[in-house]
Amino acid sequence: MSITIKDLARETGLTAATISAYFNGASVRPYNKEKIEKAIEKLGYIRNDYARALRTHRSMTVGVLIPELANTFCTQLVTEIEEALRLKRYGLIICDCRSNPEREREAVRFLQSKTVDGIIIIPATDSASSLSSALAKSLPVVAMDRYTESREISHVVVSNRKAGRNAVEDMLDRGFRKIAAIHGEESLFTARERLAGYREAMAGTGFSLTALGGNSVQGGYEAAKMLLSSRPDLQGIFATNYEMSIGVAIALKEMGKAIDDSFAFTGFDSVKMLPVLCPGMRMVVQPMHELGAVAAETLLAMIDGGPVRNIVLDCSLV
Amino acid sequence: MSITIKDLARETGLTAATISAYFNGASVRPYNKEKIEKAIEKLGYIRNDYARALRTHRSMTVGVLIPELANTFCTQLVTEIEEALRLKRYGLIICDCRSNPEREREAVRFLQSKTVDGIIIIPATDSASSLSSALAKSLPVVAMDRYTESREISHVVVSNRKAGRNAVEDMLDRGFRKIAAIHGEESLFTARERLAGYREAMAGTGFSLTALGGNSVQGGYEAAKMLLSSRPDLQGIFATNYEMSIGVAIALKEMGKAIDDSFAFTGFDSVKMLPVLCPGMRMVVQPMHELGAVAAETLLAMIDGGPVRNIVLDCSLV
DNA sequence: ATGAAAGCGCTAACAT
DNA sequence: ATGTTAGCGCTTTCAT
Numbered sequence: 001m002s003i004t005i006k007d008l009a010r011e012t013g014l015t016a017a018t019i020s021a022y023f024n025g026a027s028v029r030p031y032n033k034e035k036i037e038k039a040i041e042k043l044g045y046i047r048n049d050y051a052r053a054l055r056t057h058r059s060m061t062v063g064v065l066i067p068e069l070a071n072t073f074c075t076q077l078v079t080e081i082e083e084a085l086r087l088k089r090y091g092l093i094i095c096d097c098r099s100n101p102e103r104e105r106e107a108v109r110f111l112q113s114k115t116v117d118g119i120i121i122i123p124a125t126d127s128a129s130s131l132s133s134a135l136a137k138s139l140p141v142v143a144m145d146r147y148t149e150s151r152e153i154s155h156v157v158v159s160n161r162k163a164g165r166n167a168v169e170d171m172l173d174r175g176f177r178k179i180a181a182i183h184g185e186e187s188l189f190t191a192r193e194r195l196a197g198y199r200e201a202m203a204g205t206g207f208s209l210t211a212l213g214g215n216s217v218q219g220g221y222e223a224a225k226m227l228l229s230s231r232p233d234l235q236g237i238f239a240t241n242y243e244m245s246i247g248v249a250i251a252l253k254e255m256g257k258a259i260d261d262s263f264a265f266t267g268f269d270s271v272k273m274l275p276v277l278c279p280g281m282r283m284v285v286q287p288m289h290e291l292g293a294v295a296a297e298t299l300l301a302m303i304d305g306g307p308v309r310n311i312v313l314d315c316s317l318v
Numbered sequence: 319m320s321i322t323i324k325d326l327a328r329e330t331g332l333t334a335a336t337i338s339a340y341f342n343g344a345s346v347r348p349y350n351k352e353k354i355e356k357a358i359e360k361l362g363y364i365r366n367d368y369a370r371a372l373r374t375h376r377s378m379t380v381g382v383l384i385p386e387l388a389n390t391f392c393t394q395l396v397t398e399i400e401e402a403l404r405l406k407r408y409g410l411i412i413c414d415c416r417s418n419p420e421r422e423r424e425a426v427r428f429l430q431s432k433t434v435d436g437i438i439i440i441p442a443t444d445s446a447s448s449l450s451s452a453l454a455k456s457l458p459v460v461a462m463d464r465y466t467e468s469r470e471i472s473h474v475v476v477s478n479r480k481a482g483r484n485a486v487e488d489m490l491d492r493g494f495r496k497i498a499a500i501h502g503e504e505s506l507f508t509a510r511e512r513l514a515g516y517r518e519a520m521a522g523t524g525f526s527l528t529a530l531g532g533n534s535v536q537g538g539y540e541a542a543k544m545l546l547s548s549r550p551d552l553q554g555i556f557a558t559n560y561e562m563s564i565g566v567a568i569a570l571k572e573m574g575k576a577i578d579d580s581f582a583f584t585g586f587d588s589v590k591m592l593p594v595l596c597p598g599m600r601m602v603v604q605p606m607h608e609l610g611a612v613a614a615e616t617l618l619a620m621i622d623g624g625p626v627r628n629i630v631l632d633c634s635l636v
Numbered sequence: 637a638t639g640a641a642a643g644c645g646c647t648a649a650c651a652t
Numbered sequence: 653a654t655g656t657t658a659g660c661g662c663t664t665t666c667a668t
Binding site for chain 2: 002003044046047048049050051053054057059061069070072075076078079082091092093094095096109110112113114115133136137217218221246247250253254272273276277
């Protein structure tokens with residue numbers, strides 16, 4: 001079938017154990033080392049991770065489980081995680097579950113059947129129930145973006161409420177008063193928290209106006225149009241996620257509403273798109289790089305027996 | 319360590335071989351079947367794919383290798399592929415290589431070390447050299463989106479040139495004459511072909527105007543602004559990929575240029591964004607679902623000893 | 637520094 | 653229908 005360590009043994013006249021030793025950094029006579037390397041090259045040997053993992057109970061790969069591959073936030077995060085793990089010589093198996101808890105559960109089992117050393121998940125719901133099979137085996141798990149109710153897994157999230165509060169306070173500080181929020185379903189942890197931040201900031205002003213944008217471009221667009229036409233006195237909009245921010249920006253452009261002394265717009269996350277779509281606006285940006293790095297680091301620490309950690313990172317306003 | 323087939327054997331009083339037979343669909347006494355299922359449930363058994371693959375030389379997983387996780391086209395395609403493979407009970411390992419040939423090569427080896435049964439790749443370059451280690455082991459490979467020079471791998475692509483030609487001919491048919499193309503680097507197969515389609519369609523008109531948009535939102539935006547301001551007589555724009563189409567749409571909106579009898583815009587692929595950003599425009603859309611399905615099907619056929627196939631699918635104009 | 641031998645969890649003859 | 657046995661490719665004592 002495939003080239004194995006035995007083929008290398010035959011080729012070099014050494015034994016499988018020596019070849020293995022070579023791969024695992026034990027000392028090998030320079031002369032033999034050279035022979036081994038030549039044989040690897042010649043035969044195109046690639047180590048079989050399955051066999052290795054079977055023996056060592058370490059696969060040097062971690063599973064990353066996200067709700068949607070189509071979601072920019074998720075893929076950005078995965079990219080950062082990958083970057084961080086690759087430095088530690090860990091591989092990645094990426095799964096998505098189409099925001100479907102049933103599939104999420106399946107995916108966890110898939111990852112376990114590949115004997116990953118740990119899982120980083122952006123949970124599709126606030127529940128950790130799809131992780132039960134992993135937790136039963138005390139497989140290390142790090143959840144990102146939202147909290148689950150589980151105490152056995154680490155969490156790496158941003159301070160959504162504070163980010164929302166800061167964003168709105170910044171608008172207030174600049175003299176805008178009548179600010180509306182366009183938010184996602186309150187069943188979502190992040191949407192709920194960011195909206196709570198808006199409410200905290202607005203509490204003193206006596207003004208409050210919120211519209212559901214369903215976390216979609218279309219939803220944000222429609223909500224913005226609705227708000228702007230029904231409330232011509234509106235002085236600002238705060239949108240609580242990427243997609244809705246895009247929708248709002250499109251609506252503003254379409255209605256000829258400029259970002260100036262009389263109107264402010266603060267969106268979320270849309271670093272690439274928004275600056276060209278809507279110059280002058282402000283944005284809450286999540287520390288993607290740090291999120292990925294910290295999640296990776298936390299997971300690896302757990303794999304090495306480290307404790308569960310709950311880490312909250314701050315967003316910045318740009 | 320983990321729960322193994324032996325634990326099931328002990329729990330049920332049967333032998334490992336019987337449990338294995340159960341998993342592989344052989345006939346097992348109903349009474350024992352029930353006992354096995356109960357034990358699986360009780361112990362939370364998850365089959366170890368590594369051990370299984372080690373024995374069977376089939377991992378029931380395929381590798382999917384894409385240039386960028388951040389690229390919508392890629393992730394959409396992966397989603398479709400996943401959908402198709404899941405029906406055949408195949409799992410997926412997704413890798414991205416940041417459009418870096420060196421990483422692509424590494425990723426291929428990573429996938430091989432996981433003994434995937436085959437690879438579906440959206441190549442980062444026109445070369446198949448990063449696949450050499452896979453081809454050396456005659457691992458089935460399907461390339462998507464662009465051709466490579468290799469005859470050992472299957473290709474599933476769209477008729478880019480024809481799509482470009484059709485798109486532009488459609489504009490010509492509607493009476494627009496002075497049509498410009500905003501295209502990507504000609505080193506890219508798809509960009510080159512789509513531009514060639516534009517040229518073929520425009521050949522009879524005596525008009526030709528092209529601008530490089532670098533396949534980015536920003537690039538498309540700038541190219542459109544440049545074209546529109548330098549050529550006020552322009553009657554249409556054809557943008558040859560997703561990102562540039564978005565950029566063009568933003569530019570049009572910003573310049574107050576409407577899609578009407580005097581101006582046409584045809585973009586590429588942006589099914590979700592463009593309709594809200596720029597109603598009335600036309601779009602070339604690639605048959606994502608079919609692409610994914612055909613690629614999956616072709617790969618599975620190859621895994622079962624089927625031949626190399628080169629498949630070209632048509633795009634539609636919406 | 638290298639070899640011999642056992643075993644990781646599973647499947648595949650073969651025997652019963 | 654089930655048990656016995658051997659072995660997939662690798663690592664890991666334990667000898668040498």
